[in-house]
Amino acid sequence: MNISEVKDLMNQFNGSTLREFSWKNADGELSFSKNEGQALVGAQSAAPTAPAFTAQQATPVAESTEAPVASEAAVEAEGEAVTSPLVGVAYLKPSPDKAEFAKVGDSVKKGQTLLIIEAMKVMNEIPAPKDGVITEIMVSGEDVVEFGQDLMRIK
Incomplete structure (x- = not known):
């Protein structure tokens, strides 16, 4: 070579x-x-x-x-981090032709789906840990995420 x-x-x-x-x-x-x-x-x-x-x-x-x-x-962190509970592929939309689950500036309720992480062909919904506003999204669609990696911030 x-x-x-x-x-x-x-x-x-x-x-x-x-x-x-x-x-x-x-x-x-x-x-x-x-x-x-x-x-x-x-x-x-x-x-x-x-x-x-x-x-x-x-x-x-x-x-x-x-x-x-x-x-x-x-980067100055603002809000509580939503971290990945597992290793997998992050999806910000329920399907390619649908709108994102949440965008920066959106108000979310506790338990509302923020994104999906696919691991071993299983789709895992990641819920909002509290009511708040999305201040930052740190992943893009189809990014590979690690356990404990910050995905979003909610204030």
């Missing part, structure tokens, strides 16, 4: 919703991760060109994962 192929793979990975990617063949191994606190790129190879792309790929991946962390710290 040459350096341009590695760059193409990295660009495709960065543009995808994948959190991790690993590739292995007889010449070596390549891994990308968007998860914090983990090794970002690893490569081992008997081929003499492998060490060259290892050093060049580590910096771009690290920069892409550090930017969201810095911006999250700068």
